[in-house]
Amino acid sequence: MKIDHELLEEFERMLDTRQPEDGPVPIRVLGFGEISLVFEILTEKNEGLAFKRLPIFDTEEQVARHVNAYNEYNRLLKEEVGINVPPYGTDWVFSGKKKKKITLFCVQEKLNPASIGNQVIHHVSDEEIKILVGLILKELTKVWDFNQKKVPNLEIGFDGQISNWAVVDYDENDPRVTEQARLSYVDTSTPLFRIDGEEAMEPVLFLKSAPSGLRWLLKLLFLQEVVDRYYDFRSVVTDLLANFYKEQLPEIVPSLIDLVNEFFTNEGKQFEMEPFTLEEIESYYKGDKRIWVIFQGFRRMDRFIKTKILRKKYDFYLPDKIKR
Ligand SMILES: Nc1ncnc2c1ncn2[C@@H]1O[C@H](COP(=O)(O)OP(=O)(O)O)[C@@H](O)[C@H]1O
Ligand SMILES: [Mg+2]
Known part of the structure; x- marks a missing residue:
């Protein structure tokens, strides 16, 4: 390259x-x-x-x-x-x-921006959204199959969010998702794997964009939990489902939960996943939203102090207020 x-x-x-x-x-x-x-x-x-x-x-x-x-x-x-x-x-x-x-x-x-999952779901039918989620579940299953069966001292973590997938050969002028569609996964810049329990990347880097005065607190409160969640199949699926609240498509969540539960009674039986419930996804979403809203609020404050008061450079790009 x-x-x-x-x-x-x-x-x-x-x-x-x-x-x-x-x-x-x-x-x-x-x-x-x-x-x-x-x-x-x-x-x-x-x-x-x-x-x-x-x-x-x-x-x-x-x-x-x-x-x-x-x-x-x-x-x-x-x-x-x-x-x-x-x-x-x-x-x-x-x-x-x-x-x-x-x-x-x-x-x-660079992939076609229109082919990224969080764009695609706003341009295809509910049936096609379900197909897409079904395809993502199949991909996630590969990761946890690997974790169950392959190298015993190696564990792979993964972030299955809708915005981390692209639909290969997607055509925004004729938006479709079919059972035959292939997916591509983009979010590899946070490498998540452990060898003998040791994280390949330095875990505190997760927190590097937090204001330094707050880092110790976040580390104490959230770091282990935030990192562990990517290694837990149930949490990753929960996060994927909760994305649809963030994407302002709450009405599709119940049917996606049905789809996921059906998947885990058939193809994904070996994972012995307890059925997911709507309450669980909702409460996860609210908790997750709270963490990020607090985190972004502190970062904005930190940026204000650095740039407006201390006249220093602020290293990070902060997205505008994300609608959730
Ligand atoms: N290769 C790519 N081509 C086009 N857009 C991309 C590509 N990689 C990432 N993006 C866009 O940037 C967003 C964030 O990228 P991602 O790799 O998921 O990083 P993060 O760790 O910040 O979530 C993606 O949701 C997608 O919209
Ligand atoms: Mg991402």
């Missing part, structure tokens, strides 16, 4: 995280998760690539560990588990005023 290193250096040097699209390096935001900023660079040389910016590293050792984990996670998913991931690569640059920090860019082949 050919990556324009100089341009990334310039991008990082000139970046204003409040208006990432207004800098001298022309970019377009493709999406953002709770933590990262995903964009494409609008020059010929960088065409067709998606960049995920992670401005969270202090040392070269740290970034090397993350790059190794990222490469291995992609390889595991693709070759051992059998989940499609887009072609991938990485590059990193020194950043910050004193060039003491490091920003990593996880690079991927």
Whole structure:
């Protein structure tokens, strides 16, 4: 994968995280998760690539560990588990005023933004949404089959959110999801796997975008829980279902729960999953929403203090208030 290193250096040097699209390096935001900023660079040389910016590293050792984990996670998913991931690569640059920090860019082949799950579900029928969720369940089953059967000291974690999937060959002018559709999984920049119980990536990196004064508290309260949840099949499915509240499609949740429960009595029998209930998904959603609303609120406050009062640079891109 050919990556324009100089341009990334310039991008990082000139970046204003409040208006990432207004800098001298022309970019377009493709999406953002709770933590990262995903964009494409609008020059010929960088065409067709998606960049995920992670401005969270202090040392070269740290970034090397993350790059190794990222490469291995992609390889595991693709070759051992059998989940499609887009072609991938990485590059990193020194950043910050004193060039003491490091920003990593996880690079991927750019996929059609309209083909990402959280877009697709707003353009296809309820029947097709169900087909999509069914296809996602099959992919998730591969991960937990692997965890049950394969290498005993290796455990793979996974984030099955609707926004992490793309429908291959999706045509936004003729939006469809069929049983034959193939999926591709994009969210590999947070590599989740454990060898002999030890996390491949440094778990505190999860918290790096939190205000530093709050990190110890978040670590104490949430870190283990947040990380563990990606290793638990039930939690991952719960999270996927709860996404439909966030996506303002609450009326489809009951039928998705039926679908999931049916799946786990047939194809997914071996997981001995207790039936999911609507109450469970609702209460998870409310709890999860609360965590993120608090977290984003603190981050906004932190940004305000840093940029307006201390006149310093703020490292992170914060999404506008997400409607939930
Ligand atoms: N390869 C890609 N091509 C196009 N859009 C992408 C790509 N990767 C990510 N995105 C967009 O960015 C969003 C966040 O990316 P993701 O990898 O899931 O990171 P995060 O860890 O922040 O959730 C995705 O939901 C999608 O909309
Ligand atoms: Mg994601």
